[in-house]
Structure formats: structure tokens, C-alpha cells
Amino acid sequence: MTKLVIDNVSRIFPGVRGGAPVTALTPTNLSVAANDFITILGPSGCGKSTLLRIVAGLDRPSAGEVRLDGRRITGPGADRGMVFQSYTLFPWLTVAQNIAFGLREKGRREAETRDIVASYIDKVGLRGFENHWPKQLSGGMQQRTAIARALANDPEILLLDEPFGALDNQTRSLMQELLLGIWERERKTVLFVTHDIEEAIFLASRVIVMSARPGRIKADLAVDLPHPRDYKMKTSPEFSALKARLTEEIRVEAVLAATEH
Numbered sequence: 001m002t003k004l005v006i007d008n009v010s011r012i013f014p015g016v017r018g019g020a021p022v023t024a025l026t027p028t029n030l031s032v033a034a035n036d037f038i039t040i041l042g043p044s045g046c047g048k049s050t051l052l053r054i055v056a057g058l059d060r061p062s063a064g065e066v067r068l069d070g071r072r073i074t075g076p077g078a079d080r081g082m083v084f085q086s087y088t089l090f091p092w093l094t095v096a097q098n099i100a101f102g103l104r105e106k107g108r109r110e111a112e113t114r115d116i117v118a119s120y121i122d123k124v125g126l127r128g129f130e131n132h133w134p135k136q137l138s139g140g141m142q143q144r145t146a147i148a149r150a151l152a153n154d155p156e157i158l159l160l161d162e163p164f165g166a167l168d169n170q171t172r173s174l175m176q177e178l179l180l181g182i183w184e185r186e187r188k189t190v191l192f193v194t195h196d197i198e199e200a201i202f203l204a205s206r207v208i209v210m211s212a213r214p215g216r217i218k219a220d221l222a223v224d225l226p227h228p229r230d231y232k233m234k235t236s237p238e239f240s241a242l243k244a245r246l247t248e249e250i251r252v253e254a255v256l257a258a259t260e261h
Helices: 048-056 095-105 110-123 139-152 169-186 197-203 231-235 237-260
Strands: 002-013 022-033 035-041 063-068 081-082 157-161 189-194 206-210 219-221
Touching: 002 048, 022 048, 022 063, 022 189, 022 219, 022 237, 035 048, 035 197, 048 063, 048 081, 048 157, 048 189, 081 139, 095 110, 095 139, 110 139, 139 157, 139 169, 169 197, 189 197, 197 231, 197 237, 206 237, 219 237, 231 237
Parallel strands: 035 189, 035 206, 081 157, 157 189
Antiparallel strands: 002 022, 002 063, 206 219
């Protein structure tokens, strides 16, 4: 069943101080099935984050439209959960209060909210840190909290914009396994923006490759690696073959982007 449709979406930003307009996205089309895990891969400045922000309702397309469950997206909504690269927790709320924020805004009963929060604290491995403030947490723990906050609202689709980009390699690998484990259990529909090729393959059921700006979808590659997945899969011949193919796709676009600038 189709969950999300990106229909002929383009985005042109006005020029700065009378300069020429900047085309971030050329007309882009993408269909996402329910329970799919899509990673969007591309060189810096290719419009992948712009596309994700349009799906989130944080930006509007210059042309075209996005539909979730057949409904046109015109702004932010509780049916979409967003996790950013920067840490976006409320510093005046504890871990548990951050996770509960959306549930309380929806008016969920206190006992029900407590149960949901406790469940996600366990799922993201934060038992014992419920009453810590964000400033007391590592970057990885902050992003675990942000993912739990997004999932606790039971969104129709989870949107992640390079959420592990600021983490060290070891923490990043652990967070990839954590997120993938949650997805394997809950089968949420996911759109995940990254510039990391290994991350894109390891997480995805499909990898979308975007061209250098102006962004367009250059390739749509199925990842037929079995589940459950763990870090050892990254050394398999099948994984290496996918990585080699995507490395070449991205290298061509990175060279084009560097040439333009």
C-alpha cells in the first residue's frame, strides 16, 4: 500500500539581494510504500534536506504536492515525526518529560502517557536516565530521547535529517543498530536523509540517490539484505557490492558539485 507520494515537487528559492533564484529541487517524484525504510543519499547541497522539510510541512514546494495517506500536506502535523541533526530537546524538561511532550499536547490520559513513555525509554535504552536533563546527556543519549519523543506520538511516518551526523563513529554505529532494531519490531514508514553510504545501505530497504544541485532523483536502488541486520553485515560481499555501486554514483555527483562551485 502506498503511504507517501511526492508528486512533481520542485523548490526554487528567491535570489539574495537581487541575485538569481536558486533551484534546489527540479520536479521530483517518489512513491513510498507503507512500512518502507527509505534512505536519501546525495552530495552536500543536493536538496535532500529541502525535500524532507517539504514532507514535514516545514517548507512549501514551489510546484507539485506531497500526499500522506492521500491527504495533501500543507503544514506540520502530528502524523509526521521529525528528528533533526542538531539536538532539539527542550532543555527545561527531563528525558521523560521530553518524550511525553506530544502526548500531553494531544490530551492523552496521565496513566496512558506514563506507560507509553516507559515503553519507549526501554526501547531506546534510557532506563535510569528518565529524570536527567538534556545537558546531562551525551549526544547519543539526546538523539535516543529525540527518536523516542517522535515515536511516542505514533506518527504515520518518521522523518530523520542526518540524526547521527554529529556523533562519533562508534556511537553512530550503535545508534544505527538501535534505530534499525526499533524499525524491525514496529515497521514504521521511514524517510532518512544521510550523506553516509554505509549508513544508507545498512538501514534501508531502498536507497534513493540524488544528483548534485539542482537536485533530482538519479537512482532508486532496492537493498535486498536480510533482516535482522547487525554490524557484521557491513563486511559481507553483498554489502560491499552495493557500497561500490553507490560510491561511484555519489562520486560522480560530488565531482559535479565541486566543479560548479
